[in-house]
Amino acid sequence: MIRFVLLISRQGKVRLTKWYSPYTQKERLKAIRELSALILPRGPKLCNFVEWKGLKVVYKRYASLYFCICVDSEDNELDGLEVIHHYVQVLDRYFGNVCELDLIFNFHKAYFILDEILIAGELQESSKKSVSRVISAQDTLVENAKEQASSLSNMIAQATK
């Protein structure tokens, strides 16, 4: 299973973390620190897998971001790369030529999308189309809810409560 997902920028700034295994706050910070030191300096010609604490970390760099997933030592590495690529493609489709800035300003959407691809540390949906469909359906729901809230009558109702 996937133990956690990390998105780190080239300068070592964390852009997303999702933990599927129990890690205390202290352990999380330590993991981030250690993996940043292990992965960021690696050149482009090196393989995309590193061993860390008896586990494997599969990573791939897309533009300025390192996408890292930590998996069990028997897990299939190339499969891990596929999962990362799947996530990146969905992000790209959603944001239209996604860049790091998109993920910074819309961190919650990055999480929502990840939550439609992985759950409980396993892949849940391998079709990019399905994921995109589900995300836009939820976006619509959110937009409708927000519209209701900002309708004038609602504002007046709130103000005169």
Add this chain to the structure above:
Amino acid sequence: MDYLFQRSLDDLVKGLRSQAAASGESRYVAKALEEIRKEIKATDPHIKAAAVHKLAYLNALHGVDMAWAAFQVVEVMSMPKFSHKKIGYLAASQSFTDSTDVLLLITNLLKKDLSSKNEFEAGMALECLSRIATPDLVRDLTQDVLTMLGSSKLYIRKKATLVLFKVFSKHPESIRVAFKRLVEKLDDRDSQVVAACVSVLHELARQDPQPYLLLAPELYRLLVESTNNWLLIKLVKLFALLMPLEPRLAKKIAEPLCEQMRRTSAKSLVLECIRTITVGLLDNTEVVELAAGKLQEILAASHGGDGEDDDPNLKYLGLQAVLDLLPVYPQLVTQSKSVIISCLNDVDPSVQMASLRLIVSMVSDSNLADTVQILMRYALSAEKIFCNELLSSILSTCSRSFYELVTDFSWYVGVLGELVRVPNFEQGKEVERQLVDIGLRVESVRKDLSRLARDFLIDSSTWENSHIHRVLAAAAWIAGEYVELAGDLFEIVEALLQPRMKKLPPSVQAVFLQAVLKILVHFASAAATAVDAEVVDKMVTLIRENAGSLQSHVDTEVQERASNLFGLISFIEDEAGSGEMLAGIREAFAKDLGPVSQFSQQRVVVPDGLEL
């Protein structure tokens, strides 16, 4: 109307990014936190939700602790509006841990949302449950999750199936009740749900494969019919876990496995198949041949020819797979020998190590010399860490099972000598151990050892590398122990007492002194003629000059040995009685020291009356 003035998430992010220095950033974060603490207490749901949203951002990307806001997070989770609820669930999923006390409050909330008609709300609740599940929560909600397994919506069935794994891990008794329901999902009309089910079965089987053996027929059907790569990989892994339990299973899946390997273009699947083959199908020659063929293709594909188009992933994984197949298909290594050896100086350390492991496992007594030569060659040009990996492999391979592979010890002693001179050498302790060990066990090679020892002691240019020091101790010991085989004893004593030796660690100096003692004893007791007596005098003078100061050395062992040495000298100079004394000491040193079995102590009978 307050929320019109509330800083939105966008404002927060923009504000943070405009801070140039790290100190500016942390001040900004502190200010934002203050605002959030006020806003989060508001009754207006929009303000509260926005505050939680900002806090979640700070927690996720800046490591700010949000445990203090757990209650407010629950409040936001309970809000009716979908947009707010989603924020609350995100924050909960991210920040709740087993010790969050408000977890007691959300059981009913989750129950409600799990059964919501809105599939996204239900999905949200499932996701959150999978992240924050505690045994109590799970116990209360197991039935709800099981009900969702039968939902008409694919979206729900799929998520519920995967979350079952979490349910089982936190509440193992539920497996008895729910197992049948899980297995039913293998027949679900949608392939994503089937794949989810197989994922869960695989994770469960990793802990204990026995109960899942009876599902083999179902899984076999899927293996044959499926074209979904993710599903196939999980199936192949699952079979790898089941095969050791039932030998007939291996025979059955051999054909579908081969078929998948032939059909697929996904290297991930091919490699997974090879891994499974190494678990249970190594005796099936047809399967192994196919696997070896596919592996060769992969290795060939991994090398772009000019090094530019190399695929490092395929190189690394390919080498690992060759190692796995080695027991039954060693031809792979000979066929790809040059590729494997060239990987020794690959730019990727993982590839280098994989290649080294492969080469070491192919070593036999007939190719030992060649292998060592190749490894040495690469060690000379490798950087420090890998260089020492190479040297350490040479040392451990040759000394394996009491030097089982070494047929010519004279040659090996030469290798040890070369090894020590490699620029990044750091294996001092091991070489010391081996030099002494070989000296004890292999009588015929003691002369070579003495010569080597002499070279080390005299050529002090190697003394620069601090890792050599233990080797020097071994050299000194050898010189002293096999003193009859040493050449020019005077030269050796000179070397042992040169001024540089005082810079060596005290433990090494102590060995040096003891060696001098042994040599002096040998020399003095053998001195028959007046000419010899003159040389003995010269030696004594030499010792006096150079080792005198050591009698007051800080280290007690050095001090003691130096005093012994000088005590001996005064004996020698005092003519009367020294001859017998010397003969006695010499005899003591003459007895061969051999290796002692580790069980020897047990064999010693404890005498009666001795209380230990």
